Amino acid sequence: MDTPEGPKSLDKSTFLEGGEAIFVQTDVADSKQVSRLVQTAVDAFGGLHILFNNAGIGHSEVRSTDLSEEEWDRVINVNLKGVFLGIKYAVPVMKQCGGGAIVNTSSLLGIKGKKYESAYNASKAGVILLTKNAALEYGKFNIRVNAIAPGVIDTNIITPWKQDERKWPIISKANALGRIGTPEEVANAVLFLASDEASFITGATLSVDGGGLTF
Template structure:
């Protein structure tokens, strides 16, 4: 098992990519803390891990609140003794409107959850990773953090920020044996795409807008996150791995 004796935190672990990642980590031997603001989803993920004999806890967490991120990390280290992997995955979308029509409050909320939370996760995880002798941080960006899309001003900006924040942290903490990478998923079968799926005109186009002509699954993204968290990626840091079926080249 690739993550035996490792302790990991996965934010947004109550559904989608976060849930698949938490389960994948547990199956590979990690002790996992599931963090999510959705208690029902978080507890469901916890139950799925325990059903297969994995070791995990769930902590309800608002990832834009620094005190709750500190508490998340403190409970994790007091429960499991250390921290080796931090997955900053929680994220949201927003209304599909032109930037001039996007409410300022909605912009702020997207930035807080998609970008500030990654900053907080890095800020408070790094000291514990140093205590553990190093580790890995994986941040969830997006295909739309690498290319623009109309009506996605805040999402584009927040996810692009994750890419550069990842590079910054990789440069700052490489000397501490901490690798920091990002993933950039394309259209993945999660709750965030429900609005697109309901659009009978757009969905046939969006769902095939990549080289593989299909959407991805959360498990496929979790496989990429597992790779970046594992020793198999020991010489990879500061990178953003596209998991988009070729969407960036389309």
């Protein structure tokens, strides 16, 4: 929930599902804010058993040597450091709670790469290795750590792609299923990895890409 519409979306989704939630605006690249976020969740709900590190940003589509250091740092700080900070502050609480599940959002591009996306690709590849590392370190505390690697998903981020009449027909079908994914399909993968149904899965990266890795 990193948009101005975040609180409204949260209220609507929790109302429909009959759940309870709070909205805490947070810069995931800021250590103090992430620490506050975790503590707010603990204070509100009495503990922490599931962490979903999902914040992410992209950057200008340029060659690596043309990307500014400022853009590089911002992407790495949000996409990779943000996951690190989430783990850093959530794990101690999960240990006190007897365990938990962490799901980190990587990307198809963190596995196969793509031209002109150097910082994004590097950050998402880093998430995969950070996920494996955390799984090794905290498994003995009954904390599972997994990642998802979405392909092209129908969100606001891809709106500019849809307007490219030349590229969009290719991008939208660049996987085995020949279509883009939905946010609900990604959410189902996250729910699975966070649930007891995945109790013997840790250190894994689940591709949610319609077979994008086959292309």
